[in-house]
């Protein structure tokens with residue numbers, strides 16, 4: 001079955017705008033059902049032509065239209081555009097529109113939720129507020145005046161600086177804002193509501209005082225301190241590392257409960273999903289604290305990479321997102337454990353980005369064709385985009401990269417530019433030829449780097465042969481060889497690194513792969529070395545080399561690169577798991593024994609490098625394992641992973657107990673040492689429970705009762721999933737009773753339920769969705785139930801009777817009319833059917849076809865479903 005698609009926009013069709021807008025004056029009269037917006041724009045014709053002025057507009061009512069104050073009669077309007085025929089070259093256009101924020105459940109444009117008004121304009125939401133040239137290459141200065149009832153909405157916020165305010169006799173008040181910087185419409189923001197306000201300040205490197213304001217729900221002030229502290233760290237870091245200083249006198253952050261994504265970098269007025277702002281020890285986990293710092297950093301860094309220099313068109317999204325993710329990753333690494341951060345980055349690539357490449361939604365980091373832009377806020381554009389920036393950082397070195405960034409801002413500050421412009425600046429600043437490297441922007445797919453080696457005992461000559469190839473993807477059949485910075489080292493049998501200055505690649509610990517095949521030879525070795533490959537994951541590729549398990553153990557112990565030590569541990573587990581999955585009846589005892597010996601050694605790292613130890617002692621996720629095989633055998637793979645974990649749990653139970661008991665932690669503080677200890681302790685706990693250790697049940701209850709923080713409480717619940725059902729259920733009930741009034745914690749409870757491995761999970765899910773606190777209007781809730789189930793409940797979602805797929809499809813059809821953007825995100829697991837067995841493929845496609853049959857399907861879903869069915 002195929003679906004007819006709405007027309008796709010192509011990158012190659014880019015045209016400069018027919019008109020430009022220099023200044024916009026907006027007046028908002030806020031009302032929950034009838035908000036009036038009067039937009040006065042100064043417009044000039046761009047070049048000589050007689051084409052009409054075509055403005056974007058969606059789901060808004062046109063009230064009036066004047067040009068140089070005269071009513072316009074010569075216009076046409078449809079569901080998407082307003083077209084005005086005029087011969088004027090410079091003119092003032094005034095558009096009055098009416099919108100209904102309460103009805104707007106899409107959370108794009110201006111919406112009203114939880115008692116506050118809020119906007120979300122990226123990518124194309126501004127057109128739901130007024131008719132406009134809603135494209136990122138139209139940059140204007142904005143003045144915004146907001147009128148609203150003072151008692152209900154004491155805070156009226158928009159971008160830039162407040163330049164006036166006043167009071168009306170009828171209980172309304174107004175505030176006027178002016179943003180001195182040119183910006184595209186997607187960075188416009190307005191917020192109105194009754195909040196608690198946390199204020200602080202930051203003195204910039206040049207001595208300017210910047211007021212920091214954090215707006216949170218009433219009563220949540222105590223949960224804002226970590227976000228403010230993170231913001232100050234991010235501001236100082238960007239000055240230190242990139243010489244970039246904040247440019248306005250005020251920086252505002254508003255936390256809202258209803259938000260489609262993580263956060264949004266609107267100029268001077270960031271809007272955040274409250275999940276990435278609010279935290280205290282009782283209600284937030286260490287991961288939450290970490291994520292808040294990272295997302296606060298990410299949005300702050302956008303002020304330069306995104307706002308001061310923005311994207312020419314949406315195909316260039318990775319220009320700002322890949323670069324800003326890279327910047328936030330570097331920031332996080334500097335704030336905590338570099339290796340732990342790198343592992344996290346790589347897990348996202350291996351679990352989600354590789355899966356996207358293998359699916360019908362495969363696309364390059366700079367897509368060629370888009371139907372609905374919201375579908376392209378992807379792990380490919382963001383995280384693979386960041387890997388591409390990181391490779392440039394590797395190729396140019398930190399100093400070269402900084403020179404490139406400096407030149408980029410020197411050339412393009414205040415402009416809307418392309419990915420090519422960025423790479424050109426990097427190239428011109430360093431004189432490193434990046435012409436071949438640019439292929440990363442246009443080629444999709446996961447390259448495979450295959451390494452083989454030979455050793456000639458008589459001459460001591462060792463030769464590495466490295467080949468690369470990229471399998472075809474759904475969007476692109478032909479692939480070329482990429483420019484890949486491939487870091488590696490050779491270890492001798494004592495674990496020392498082999499140096500040979502006459503071999504440039506060995507000296508640099510890197511070979512720049514540019515062709516399909518490369519060879520590197522070293523002479524004079526007395527024994528065959530062990531190659532440690534793709535150090536620090538120097539490129540987003542898959543590597544194949546026929547390691548023996550002794551070699552993997554050798555790398556675990558000796559590689560100079562901590563990431564590679566972890567990576568070798570994961571390869572060892574993967575090997576055990578795949579071996580057990582394929583031959584469950586004749587387990588490879590020797591392999592398992594050598595794995596257990598290696599694991600045993602990892603415990604010794606717990607004191608000296610607890611972050612690395614915790615990562616090494618964790619087995620690869622089902623998602624990572626799935627990307628290592630051509631066909632996913634769901635039950636076999638799932639149970640093999642569980643069995644290997646079980647083997648580690650039971651064979652090493654004393655070590656787990658000792659590790660658990662060794663983590664002595666005082667009252668809760670979010671700092672690197674304590675985070676590592678809690679991680680090790682909760683990891684040990686889950687192994688103890690899984691291994692059915694005699695103390696397990698007591699430890700669970702004791703930790704649950706004594707925990708003074710969410711990390712340890714949740715650690716208990718997660719571990720308890722491996723234990724007796726009754727105890728888990730009991731703990732969950734207690735947890736719900738305590739936390740039912742805290743939406744962010746309740747999301748965790750919902751997610752735990754949705755992830756439960758139970759044969760009756762499909763019967764339980766409807767109960768969860770009929771819970772009084774569940775609502776399809778709230779994206780966080782939807783993600784915590786439907787998202788967790790579809791992405792992570794392996795056995796439930798992939799139930800062989802198709803009930804998991806049907807369940808997801810039912811709710812996607814419901815969400816389609818409420819919030820298409822969220823619906824199109826959580827459909828992802830259903831679109832990744834390609835690697836499953838025939839029965840499941842058929843069942844998944846059946847549900848996709850069912851969705852496709854919906855007569856009122858959103859563009860977002862049409863794009864994903866039609867690609868998946870073709």
Ligand code: 0A1
Nearest residue numbers: 120122123260261263264265
């Ligand atoms: N630019 C934001 C992400 C974002 C994108 C789209 C949104 O709504 C449709 C919201 C936020 C970021 O990278 O943080």
Ligand code: ZN
Nearest residue numbers: 298302321324
């Ligand atoms: Zn971003």
